Amino acid sequence: MAQVLVRQLEDKVVAALKARARRNNRSLEEELRAILTSAAKPDKAEFWRLAAEIRSRSKSTGPDSTELIREDRDR
Secondary structure (H helix, E strand, O other): OOOOOOOOOOHHHHHHHHHHHHHOOOOHHHHHHHHHHHHHOOOHHHHHHHHHHHHHHOOOOOOOHHHHHHHHHHO
C-alpha cells in the first residue's frame, strides 16, 4: 500500500480532524483514511455517466428478445 505525507496543515485543521476522529471513535490515521477513501470514490453524476457509457458500448445489435418471445408464443 502507498503512503502519503501532507505538509504544512494549519493547526486548527489538524485539531478539527482529531475532534472528528474522536467523535467517530477512530484514530486520526483511521479517520484520514476514511475521508480520503470516500473522496476518491466517484460521485453519483460520475457513476451515472460511466454507467451510460458502458450501456452504450454494450448495446445489442440483435433483435429484441420480447419480440422473439411473442413470435414464439403466437405459433
